[in-house]
Amino acid sequence: MTQLLLRLFSRRWRARYAEEFSALLEDVHLSLPVVVDVSLAAIKARLIEIGQATRPRRLRVGTMFDSGDPALNSLVALALLLPTTAVMGLFALKFKLGVTAPFDAVWYFAGWGRPVQFAVVIGALVSLFLTARRIFDISVRQDGNGLAMQLSARSRRFDLLVMLVGLTVLVLLQRYFFGQHLIDLRFAAPWPWFPPPWE
């Protein structure tokens, strides 16, 4: 946990303070308020560093997920989305086409309890996050009025496709697991195909 918290700080900050700061974190009890305090300090330190830079700096989020290989990053995003998509498929097979065996097998071996729900939701969310950070680029620079932020997007067909699938799966998923339209798309066509299983 200490190493994970340290990774939130910039490389420059870590080069100067990592050793003594990790020693301090070993001495204190890592409660939730402490984790929040350290996370906020890391954000503040990064913003201060960006503010001091004379050239525009890219705001890089979630570098710990970055393999360094763009193709591998996209594949990881897709792989994270697959279990969620598969779960959606199982629901559709059982409740719409009457093919119950795959659904029942998962039910038998894993159940549809909170761990499975958590895994499929988090998988899709992380996948969306990974594709979003490949498509969108946020750069921050210091100008006369303070910090200026610029958002730019790149057209990457594969990532856009993964993102679209991820969004669709999440929208359908929230209907299955929460049984309500948290996101109202204002059209009813897809819903008869994906009713909550208890309906």
Next chain:
Amino acid sequence: VGGPEASLDASLLILMSLASGPKHGYGMMGDILEFSGQRVGPGTLYTAIERLERDGLIAPVPSADRRRPYRITPNGLTAMRGRAQDLRRLAGVATRRLAAR
């Protein structure tokens, strides 16, 4: 508002702590809690330490230990005297206004 939990900024608390001698991060946190009743988190502490060090108000003390101690510099003592004077003036205003009621 009021009581020991009334918050003072972390920089002043660190200067006050180091005024009694060099201390490392955990030592400062314990000392600050003892004299002010205020709990300063490790992140808040190091945000303030970085700023104070950059402004030349505190300086690290060479140490073989990973827990690096810091000391207050002459500039830090001057800054702390200024802040103490501000606080005395504010306390004076508060006392006078309370007495007038």
